[in-house]
Amino acid sequence: MSESSELAVRAAKLDAGDGLAGVRSRFVLDDVVYLDGNSLGALPAAVPGRVEDVVRRQWGELRIRSWDESGWWTAPERIGDLVAPLVGAAAGQIVVGDSTSVNVFKALVGAVRLARLGKPVASAASAASTASVASGRDEIVVDATTFPTDGYMAESAARLTGCTLRPVTPAEVPGVLGERTAAVLLNHVDYRSGRLHDLPGLTAAVHAAGAVAVWDLCHSAGALPVGLDEHGVDLAVGCTYKYLNGGPGSPAYLYVRADLQDRFDSPLPGWNSHAEPFGMRSDYEPATGALRGRVGTPDILSMLALEAALEVWDGVSIEAVRAKSLALTDFFLECVAAYVPSGRVESVTPVAHGERGSQIALRCDDAGDVMKRLIERGVVGDFRRPDVLRFGFTPLYVGFGDVERAARVLAEVL
CATH class of the missing domain: 3.90.1150.10 (Aspartate Aminotransferase, domain 1)
Known part of the structure; x- marks a missing residue:
């Protein structure tokens, strides 16, 4: 043979x-051998029928009533809870919406603000951080080999927060962390080479330095265990159109660890993240929980297509x-x-x-x-x-x- x-x-x-x-x-x-699910996942069979229902019945017949009767208003957090077990997170910590790029920006600026508050993470080492040390945190460390948009957003976040941007390889991260480090943005899996980075070890190193860890899960969510809660990750973002098969341009997600949510200060406060969104108040008061990660009106068509797509994970x-x-x-x-x-x-x-x-x-x-x-x-x-x-x-x-x-x-x- x-x-x-x-x-x-x-x-x-x-x-x-x-x-x-x-x-x-x-x-x-x-009959095509499709090995590009790390760019765009295949179409789940349940999606076309669900989208037709959303368009014809929910939008076409119920119209504005669907915000309540069809659950449109709660979709970002409801679908976030479907993503949660796939990345090792308990319910109530993920909100779906916006693009990965936008969520990277929200997470990084929010991370710097958390770091400057002092005691931003739950580890014993970071608990020793003092406010005076925290106030001097003016550096963002970013994966030098990252997908370009992460680097662009990190540069913009650095300008906005008055930080210096320090690009290094993931292997170099532990050696550059210090009292100036505010936030560290890393990719769980390198988009070009497929290398899996040490999320538990690098997160622990970031915490030991008193900084905040932000992880991009675009190339790992739906392909391998992540363990966000288990490893104490502070903030994480990811797309849903790769291994989660949500469809082209499907909304991304933002994870904010439960004990950080009351201090998470998003740089993009919108009416959807207001504590009283229909109060139409001129002053901003953030909602409680992961809802702080919301910004504007959810993209309902693609969001509910994603909800149908996630049904393939049943069992x-x-x-x-x-x-x-x-x-x-x-x-x-x-x-x-x-x-x-x-x-x-x-x-x-x-x-x-x-x-x-x-x-x-x-x-x-x-x-x-x-x-x-x-x-x-x-x-x-x-x-x-x-x-x-x-x-x-x-x-x-x-x-x-x-x-x-x-x-x-x-x-x-x-």
Whole structure:
């Protein structure tokens, strides 16, 4: 039996024993191998009918009554509670709305303001911080390898708060923390390489310095356990259109740890985050709880599409998703090593499970052209300049047969 036949047989056996295989039927799929769920998740089958109901009945018939009768007004926090277990958070700490970029800005400015209040976090080390030390916190540390918009927002937040911006790699973060550090913005998974960063360890280091930790979960939420509550993360943001399959431009979310909510001071206070939104008062009084993260009128159409999309998680544990993710990416690397000519591609994603997200990034000299040809042959990933082929593995609908086919087609294209 040839090596390709052996791997195909193994893939079939792995698919037959896959406990998540049945979840695939909850999505609208075709015969394309879709490995770009880390950019845009596939369409959950329940979404079209739900959106039609929102448009035709809730909007078309009930009209303004739907703010109360259809639950539009409470959607941001209600859907936030659906996201919460997927990132390891208790209810009442996440509000859905706005874009990731806007939420990064809110979180970072809010983090600096928390740090300057003193005692911003619950650890014993930070409890020793004094107001005089806190008032001198004038530096924001940001991941130098971050997705560009995080860097742009961090720079703007630094200007607004009078802080200096200090870009460093995540590995360098513990060594640069000090009494000047106000906030630290990090990505849980690097969008380009798929490297998983040490959220528990880095959060503890930030807290030991008396600063506030802000995490971007765009490439980890829905792909692996995050443990926001368990690890004492202060603030976190994330999108919902990747592994959460909320649809193009679906609203992002903001997590504010419960014990920080009464002190969280958003730089974007809007009528939706007012304690008395219909009081139309000229003075601003923030709402209690995570509602402080709201700003303006919610984007109802995309928000309720997201609510329907999250139904695919019924009965699915994030631990099972993580186990399959690691198995899929292991198998893909094995197939690539077996099929692709030696030296033609190089993986830039860590091999170690504890350092890998749910994607594999391969360096390839003519990556842009190679990805175009892969897509023409029914294998969809994406290209990141200058030379990276990026493949995202969404365990809810990607199978081992897909993985073997993708590696085989890649070898043929090369």
